[in-house]
Amino acid sequence: MKAVISGTGLYTPPATITNDELVEAFNQFVELFNEEHAEAIARGEVTALQPSSTEFIEKASGIKCRHVVDREGILDPRRMKPYIPERSNDEPSVQCEMAVSAAKQALEQAGKTAADVDAVIVACSNLQRAYPAVAIEVQSALGIDGFAYDMNVACSSATFGLQAAVNSVENGAARAVLVISPEICSAHLNFRDRDSHFIFGDACTAILVEREEQTRPGQGFEILGTRLKTEFSNNIRNNFGFLNRTDESGVGKPDKLFIQQGRKVFKEVSPLVAQTIQAHLESLSLSPNDLSRLWLHQANLNMNQLIAKKVLGREASLQEAPVILDEYANTSSAGSVIAFHKHQDDLQTGDLGVICSFGAGYSIGSVVVRHR
Numbered sequence: 001m002k003a004v005i006s007g008t009g010l011y012t013p014p015a016t017i018t019n020d021e022l023v024e025a026f027n028q029f030v031e032l033f034n035e036e037h038a039e040a041i042a043r044g045e046v047t048a049l050q051p052s053s054t055e056f057i058e059k060a061s062g063i064k065c066r067h068v069v070d071r072e073g074i075l076d077p078r079r080m081k082p083y084i085p086e087r088s089n090d091e092p093s094v095q096c097e098m099a100v101s102a103a104k105q106a107l108e109q110a111g112k113t114a115a116d117v118d119a120v121i122v123a124c125s126n127l128q129r130a131y132p133a134v135a136i137e138v139q140s141a142l143g144i145d146g147f148a149y150d151m152n153v154a155c156s157s158a159t160f161g162l163q164a165a166v167n168s169v170e171n172g173a174a175r176a177v178l179v180i181s182p183e184i185c186s187a188h189l190n191f192r193d194r195d196s197h198f199i200f201g202d203a204c205t206a207i208l209v210e211r212e213e214q215t216r217p218g219q220g221f222e223i224l225g226t227r228l229k230t231e232f233s234n235n236i237r238n239n240f241g242f243l244n245r246t247d248e249s250g251v252g253k254p255d256k257l258f259i260q261q262g263r264k265v266f267k268e269v270s271p272l273v274a275q276t277i278q279a280h281l282e283s284l285s286l287s288p289n290d291l292s293r294l295w296l297h298q299a300n301l302n303m304n305q306l307i308a309k310k311v312l313g314r315e316a317s318l319q320e321a322p323v324i325l326d327e328y329a330n331t332s333s334a335g336s337v338i339a340f341h342k343h344q345d346d347l348q349t350g351d352l353g354v355i356c357s358f359g360a361g362y363s364i365g366s367v368v369v370r371h372r
Ligand SMILES: CC(C)(COP(=O)(O)OP(=O)(O)OC[C@H]1O[C@@H](n2cnc3c(N)ncnc32)[C@H](O)[C@@H]1OP(=O)(O)O)[C@@H](O)C(=O)NCCC(=O)NCCS
Pocket: 051, 052, 053, 056, 057, 060, 061, 155, 194, 195, 196, 236, 260, 261, 262, 263, 264, 265, 266, 299, 300, 303, 330, 332, 358, 359, 360
């Protein structure tokens, strides 16, 4: 049984923050900090903080803007984190709400309803609670009869989720599976850290994977293969977890948020991604020249250009390797799926592309698809 991507959906939070707005808030925070610690800085006991800059952010990353669930809390120099009020257990959770919005779009695009779907995988970098699984709440909200589970492989969650969906569809466990990635990255980002305060944004994607025979001829993308690769690294790490409360000394420390060695990640992950895509194509008896599109993880523009060049053996055009991180920043596992969702309308029957994620773990997921 072949698996097909028959529909995709995207929920974009309406609020945005430009680099200028983010830098202004960050620099106000720096001023306040340096004023408050002026004496300790003068004594050499505390290091003065350095301001951020829009020029650096755009040049180093290609990011111009990001969508966020809450703007005000992030831009308040005395708070610098989103304000997302807790909800009662009787209300839909925030991630469930985003997921349902994206999932409904994917179903609509595929021309399907909840009755056609047997499983929901919520695959993302951060889940807002330990249990019950957000996926089961989403399953219930959509009225799907079947099974659901959450999974987390950081930035590669969506592609790893896609492989799980393909397996379920191909082995007959489900007729159709929704893979949904509600990424609220602004809640794990340390907006007080100059090296990374600009990196992330929020969004949610949904992908419907179905058995080929349930779909119309010419609809969507056939999944030719998936390839996953992991290699342990501490260069992107977040120590937040349920054991934190068992040692009070670590509670609230910066390591309980996202931390990365960006330059090392860039250097180590780029060749690994290019090799993974090339080896995957080879295993499918395909060549990079056969590719019409590379929907890459959206963390850094320079990194994507380098990866595309390594894969294709030449510079890639913007059409070949589309960019959405200028508007969205890094939305973790949603990034490559946003690129796929927004940049596929011009493709013709038979055109080949690869959806490729990469990030913490390290983890890399490559999904080769052919337009039907
Ligand atoms: C994070 C990233 C954009 C940083 O870009 P970079 O070119 O590596 O920049 P560096 O961190 O080496 O910093 C370069 C200089 O700019 C400075 N700098 C850092 N942040 C700054 C800021 N916000 N404003 C101004 N200057 C800044 C640094 O202090 C450093 O100064 P120095 O040369 O005097 O030491 C980039 O490394 C990256 O995106 N890497 C890949 C990350 C990735 O894919 N992660 C996956 C996560 S899911």
